[in-house]
C-alpha cells in the first residue's frame with residue numbers, strides 16, 4: 001500500500017466548510033460526550049489533527065484554557081474559515097496551522113492528547129497517520145480518533161431504496177479512497193500502531209418523533225453527503241436520477257412517520273503512548 005497523502009474529496013469548497021460546521025453543531029452532544037471521556041483539563045496541550053473549520057478545536061479551547069489547542073489541516077480554505085470563526089468568538093487560545101498530519105512539524109512528545117475526528121476514513125494509510133500522532137504525543141499521553149461506521153445505521157420504517165443507494169455510494173467512495181466502514185477497524189489500527197491500553201467507546205445517537213430535531217439530523221446527514229456527489233454518481237452510472245428521486249421520497253416517509261426512529265453510532269478510540 002502506498003502511503004502518499006491524498007487530497008480530501010471535498011477540499012477547498014465553501015459549502016463543505018459550512019456543512020462541517022452544521023454537522024458539528026447538530027452532533028454537539030456527541031462531541032461533548034467524547035471530550036468528557038477524553039478528560040480535557042486546564043493546561044493540557046492538545047492537537048486536533050485534520051481540524052477542518054475547527055468546530056471541535058474551538059470547543060476544546062475553553063476546557064484547556066489558558067493552554068492553546070493546535071488545529072492542523074491540509075486545506076487552506078478550512079484553516080482560513082477556522083481562524084475567522086475563532087476571531088469572531090474572541091478565542092485567544094487556539095492556533096490553526098496549515099499542514100499534513102502525516103508529517104507534522106511538531107517535535108516528539110509535544111502534546112498530552114492528540115485527537116482526530118472524521119479524518120481516518122479519508123486518509124490513505126491509517127496506521128501511518130496514527131503513528132505520527134503518537135510521535136508528537138508525550139509518554140503516557142493519549143492518542144484518540146473518532147469516526148463513524150455506516151454499518152451501524154438503523155432506521156424505522158425501513159428504507160430499502162435509500163439503503164441500497166447508500167451502500168452503492170459507500171462502495172464508490174471506497175474506490176475513491178474514503179472508507180465509510182472505519183469504526184470497526186479502529187481497534188486494529190490503534191493496536192498496529194503499538195499503542196497501549198486501547199479502548200473503543202461506541203457512542204450511540206438516536207432520534208424519534210419525541211426528539212424530531214435529532215431524527216431530522218440523523219436522516220439528513222447521509223442525504224447531504226450523497227447530495228454532494230449526486231451528479232458524479234449519476235454521470236458514472238452508479239445510480240440513476242430515478243433511484244435518487246425515489247430514495248429521497250422514502251426518506252421523507254421516515255420523517256413523517258409517527259413511529260419514526262433513526263440510530264447511528266460514532267466510535268471513539270483511545271490508546272496510551274508507551
Ligand SMILES: C[S@@+](CC[C@H](N)C(=O)[O-])C[C@H]1O[C@@H](n2cnc3c(N)ncnc32)[C@H](O)[C@@H]1O
Pocket residue numbers: 005006008011020021024049050051052053054055056072073074075078099100101102116117118119122123
Ligand atoms: C470530514 S473532515 C473533518 C473535519 C473536522 N475534524 C471535524 O470534525 O469537523 C476531514 C478533514 O481532514 C482533513 N485532512 C484529510 N487528510 C489530511 C491530511 N493528510 N493532513 C491534514 N488534514 C487532512 C481534510 O482537509 C478535512 O478538513
